[in-house]
Amino acid sequence: MKQIAFLMHKSFHGRFRVKEFIPFFKNHGINVELVRVPDNILSRYRNYKRLSDFDIVIVQRRLLSPLDLTLVKSYSKKMLFDFDDSIMYRSSRHKNHHSWSKMKKFKTMMKTVDAVIAGNTYLKNEAAKFIPHEKIYIIPTIVDLKEYSIKNYNETKKDFIIGWIGTSGNLDYLKSITPAFEKLNNKYKNIKLKIVCDRFFDLSNIEVIKKIWRPEDVEKDLKSFDVGVMPIADDLWTRGKCGLKVVQYLAAGVPAVVSPIGLNREIAIPGKTGLWAVDMDDWTDKISELVDYPDKRMKMGIAGRKLVEDKYSLQAQAPRYLAILSKIARWDFDTNQT
Template sequence: MGIKKIFFVCPYPFDEAPSQRFRFEQYLSILEKAGYKYQLAPFLNLKAWNILYKSGNSIQKLFWIMISFIKRFLLLFQLQSYEFIFIHREASPIGPPFFEWAVRFIWKKKIIYDFDDAIWLEDPSEIGSLKASMKWKSKVKSICKWSYKVSCGNEYLAQFARNFSKQVVLNPTTIDTDYHKELKNSNTRKISIGWTGTHSTLPYLKPLIPVLDKLSLEYDFELLVISNQKPDFAVNCMRFIQWDKSSEIEDLNQINIGVMPLSDDIWSQGKCGFKLLQYMAIKKPVVASPVGVNTKIINESQAGFLAETEKEWIAGISKLLANPELRNDLGNKGRSYIKDYYSVQSNKNTFLSLFG
């Protein structure tokens, strides 16, 4: 029997996007040790990625999008020797699933379809827009039907996929606990309530502003925001750190309390709780909205508090601000839980089973 080969088809350049890094990129060395060969094919190259979400540069953006579609088409002629085609989210961000259809029905390859958000739904900020229609959200159902196996980040996503596929694998987003770990440092700054995420999730943080304003009347703390884009809102106690891969663990370790507010809607139900996993992996206690998998993670780990109302947010954060021993205790519980249930090592066999 020959060596099994996997082609990873993904939206973003290698080692740039959290969804790719924590869904499959951190498993590549494990695949190699298991005897697999692989190749990666991002839709966007690094030049396109660096300008796509910035204002202006419309002609350059159009040029790189056209180049990306041409490369996707040419990729169809490079798949012959590959047994598995692993598609993360989608082969292209707009248009119908022509690539996926060709892979399944022309090349007759085994598609592993992976997603960690409710990507069949329109983004809340784009509902009814031309941009939303161009994304062709209905293709998610078709790709699920065509796939050999569907890899879903949580049970909510898996329930959707089971309507179209009998081979659905609950494959949680995981953390490399050798990389994500607590660092002992001599940071003498005031206590930090921390939030990390991309520009697209920054709006979830806005409703927490009144909570922080009230807490600041009694406690001395800062709001530490780590993101690829500076927030478009102001908080008196906020400190911003530009996300940087080379310093992300050091930056995260400046957080004392991790927060994950979410709106309670069908889009948020599909979230995989990744912010919580990051905080807990480095022994930080958490406070989060009881939405989707957040409830499961906090109830099972006992690493923090669920908060829905303003009163509950104030109560949960206050307990942690006032009690360093409690922060330490809950942080230790969180780290143990991540290692047991949401680490690369604990999920290794599940990931490898996608190719069995």
């Protein structure tokens, strides 16, 4: 039997880059196991020894220490590295994004693995500094279309909901456009901001709907948005982001207003699936445009859903992923089979 191991640190859930693909792989006769990296070195060593049972070992996102990397490589028939963030740099919370230690570990990882799967072109180009282009493949961060239905545009609503979904570590990006929300509230009397997260903040001039993130509620929460927003800074860290929240907005048929950074530029296509905002006036004007023209919202939402179906869905990318793994492991079967 063909076998894949995803090597994951204990805190990494991997839903959108690992777990969504597992049923598809299993339907093609591939056994998939999630192998965790324990804190204890002896436990790690025992787990690493098991890797020799697999055709491919895919290390998820985290850069391994020199010792761990040597051990994993020694027990792997084929070793891949999959990442969807600028892990070779420090996050936006740091003034200096460059990190000698992170870049050194990244360089060593790239020179050790047999192939790399990157979440976007920016990350591919970072990897290509240390590994040949032909060994790098792009698989975007995806959603399963079965979990997202398109919103009902004919629903009568009293309020216009500006929505944001994400982790609390990214809330500062949302806070950064507070002046735009306040201007919008002065311009319209039915504007509300809905935050789907595990933490929240208040605004003095606009009502904030605080919704705890729960996986079973995500589809309903997204469909309650009239527009989804994704403001981010422009730095070495954010340019590697793979735009998951924008993909989620569009999957539900919700147009997006975004900072045109990284993959956002390809997902939120201006005038087609979303709009770009580069300063505070832009955020006010672009959201106002979608408040004023509901037909435009609907048209963009429908086009956004189609884009996700074609490029950013499990249904579109799973056959590509399987074809990549088949090429690397030299498996011989029809990867176009569904």
